[in-house]
Amino acid sequence: MQLDFKQRELTIKLVYYGPALSGKTTNLQAIHELVSPESRGRLMTLETKDDRTLFFDLLPLTVMAGKGLQIRVKLFTVPGQVIHNATRRLVLQGADGIAFIADSQKSETNANKAAFLNLRQNLTENGLDAAKMPLVIQFNKRDMPEVRSDSEIDEMARKGREPVFKAIALRGQGVIETLVGLFELTWRRLEKDHQLGQKFGVEETQLLADVRAKLGVKRVAREATR
Ligand SMILES: Nc1nc2c(ncn2[C@@H]2O[C@H](COP(=O)(O)OP(=O)(O)OP(=O)(O)O)[C@@H](O)[C@H]2O)c(=O)[nH]1
Numbered sequence: 072m073q074l075d076f077k078q079r080e081l082t083i084k085l086v087y088y089g090p091a092l093s094g095k096t097t098n099l100q101a102i103h104e105l106v107s108p109e110s111r112g113r114l115m116t117l118e119t120k121d122d123r124t125l126f127f128d129l130l131p132l133t134v135m136a137g138k139g140l141q142i143r144v145k146l147f148t149v150p151g152q153v154i155h156n157a158t159r160r161l162v163l164q165g166a167d168g169i170a171f172i173a174d175s176q177k178s179e180t181n182a183n184k185a186a187f188l189n190l191r192q193n194l195t196e197n198g199l200d201a202a203k204m205p206l207v208i209q210f211n212k213r214d215m216p217e218v219r220s221d222s223e224i225d226e227m228a229r230k231g232r233e234p235v236f237k238a239i240a241l242r243g244q245g246v247i248e249t250l251v252g253l254f255e256l257t258w259r260r261l262e263k264d265h266q267l268g269q270k271f272g273v274e275e276t277q278l279l280a281d282v283r284a285k286l287g288v289k290r291v292a293r294e295a296t297r
């Protein structure tokens with residue numbers, strides 16, 4: 072997190088983590104597509120080979136919220152392939168929140184687990200407290216055959232403490248919900264640690280409503296102006 076009180080600017084780093092091919096890059100592409108042009112920057116995809124991220128992707132978003140506070144949100148993806156662990160650890164540095172993108176296919180259950188353990192390990196190695204890190208989980212690829220059932224995922228959501236979202240990132244479904252859910256958790260964490268609301272003179276309910284509205288999907292904005 073970076074703070075600039077003079078400019079009334081807050082910069083937050085959110086990282087999309089998960090096993091190879093679970094849809095992290097696709098999430099960023101869908102967000103880029105859905106968020107209105109005034110809130111989104113350029114999607115940078117750094118080096119790919121056959122659909123697979125070799126380094127990382129970055130999508131910067133900017134939202135004006137609560138009494139002229141400029142919130143910059145930098146979305147990063149990590150490369151999921153096992154061999155790229157050094158890059159994953161690097162991208163994870165300074166993360167304020169994490170969206171774990173799991174693959175709903177039953178065949179990927181072990182890959183999800185391994186990636187989750189890898190996340191915890193890399194957090195620890197980066198000196199970040201895994202227990203305090205804002206984290207949401209997305210089960211992506213709900214459209215595929217042979218996926219884990221809705222009730223199984225609902226049960227996991229009930230048992231775990233992380234918010235769980237279902238998504239079909241390829242069609243843009245569930246991606247904004249995941250992003251907004253993660254933003255809210257992250258804001259609350261930062262608020263607890265740094266009393267941001269008080270320092271910037273903004274009220275949480277209003278701020279979160281503003282962010283929801285601003286990130287809330289181009290289509291809605293279009294309908295409103297039609
Ligand atoms: N059917 C379906 N395919 C998806 C979905 N989301 C992503 N895909 C496809 O899955 C493949 C991998 O998606 P990526 O977004 O590149 O995966 P990634 O997590 O960035 O992969 P790495 O960069 O290797 O870690 C692509 O062919 C996507 O089109 C989805 O919801 N449904």
Ligand SMILES: [Mg+2]
Pocket residue numbers: 095096097122123124148149150151
């Ligand atoms: Mg990728």
